[in-house]
Amino acid sequence: MLLNWRKTVNYVMLSATGVCAFVAVSALFVILAFLLYNGGKSLDWNFFTQLPKATGEVGGGLANAIVGSLEIVGLASLVGIPIGFIAGIYLSEFDDKNFAPLIRYTADLLNGIPSIIVGILAWTLVVVSMKHFSAFAGSIALAVMLIPIVTRQTEQFLREVPMSLREGALALGASKWKTIATVVVPAGSKGVLTGMILGVARIAGESAPLLFTALNNQFWGGINEPTASLPVMIYYRAISPFDDWHRQAWAAGLVLIALVLIANVSARLVLSRGISMPRG
């Protein structure tokens, strides 16, 4: 009797954990299905080529937001990737006793800060001093988010390069920086590049730090002007009362999620092992 009870508990609880896993995984498919259905029927050629129409008018596209996103994310990558990359080399190759752990800790700290707070930083640094909103301010915000991601990813993948490769180069008489430049970095380049792509994919989806730095724009925006971006457009289109704008939000959501999926799945395939997701 007691054994039966224990067996029942066993089956019930183990099945319950299976149900939990099923619910968790199915959330992914429900989200993708909604985006594919609603985004798929809304996506058309105009979305990529047309400017937004005046408020409430039907039609038009989000070409300016696509270009704006490329502009902001591109500039953020130009600033953030080199800094993060070299900082990552420092953590993996120079690894000083006291300073390196401090940098590692601050990088993790920065990684865990809500993105809206990074927006406040870019606002006080760039928007207040330039006295206007700009794509540049948005890029700075995103670069601040990108730096710790690239730093930690670079460190992680360079550490996976076998120590014997470094020792071989050093034994042949190469200096340390030559060893790093010609042996360590090329050997770890696949992982490092993948980490960079994942980082860029992550900041490309950020909207909170752009709300009051790059702001938004119904027209094309220069680097020094308020500029539209896809995530911010999704936000404003989704909360608007117009059905046609909801349609555009779905289409933009589908485009954004396609980018994120491509980056993550290809990273998984390239590394053919579990990706480390950005934690915190």
Place this chain on the structure above:
Amino acid sequence: MAAPLAVSAPRARTAAQTGDLVARLIAIIFATVVLLIVVLLVFELWIGSGASRHKLGWGFLVSSAWNPVTEQFGALPFIYGTVITSFVALLISIPLGVGAAIFLSELAPPGVSNALTFMVELLAAFPSVIYGLLAFLTLVPLMRSYVEPFLKSHLGFIPLFTGPAFGVGYLTASLVLAIMTFPFIISVSREALLAVPREQREAALALGATKWESTWDIVVPYAKLGIYGSIFLGLARAMGETMAVTMVIGNSPEIHASLLAPGYSIASVIANEFAEATTGVRSAALVELGLVLFGLTIIINGLARLLIIATTGKGSKRP
């Protein structure tokens, strides 16, 4: 022949040493940028909130007034909203996340477990505005017409489920946050469970425990620090979450006991009001809210990291 060699060898070494020194210096300078950003962030948040800290003092944290016209600002409705939505979200995502992590580490074969974990981790890579989009256009109408009326008619005697069904509000925000936090809980808890030595399971099973008893009484307690760590990680993420919450919480700076009522959170009020706040006490008050949020997430993240470090690296990887 020997003389030129003897002369050139030290020179060559010096050049290489100088090169290394320069390389090291450059690397240190770039690494310092990371540190500088954090220092700058704390400095700007402290300076930027100066006007509000001087004018409103500690009362800011416990006042619930929010009136830009009379320059009265209080953080309480926002802190309340952030805390209550994160709390309810964790009530949902902890059982779900830990349950799924147990399934993935103890029951599923390694191949299946890795594939499913990758899918769950994809959820963590989705931009938060995507969650907001889905929640605002599909979940909110669903809550308004079905879930909230149902809760009111069946559980309306509890103060938590009273008031009109708006669709937006604490409960909807909590649901979205639950979906956004469980990937973190699953991924980190699974790793903590996988780090439990195989012998622990075998000993329990050999003593006649069922699979569930061995898991729940032996394996889970062994991995509890890592599981707590994953929960704190999820909590930090929930508290800092901006876009998805802003779109579904209702954006009303009041405190309500009912979960169905619209509220506000720290991150959402910054997102909504910062661009229109001209310099002055109002923007300083928003920066101070940012400072509060910064402090909260730093503490919780730090705790999560300590707990996770404490559990990783011991034990075998697979049962």
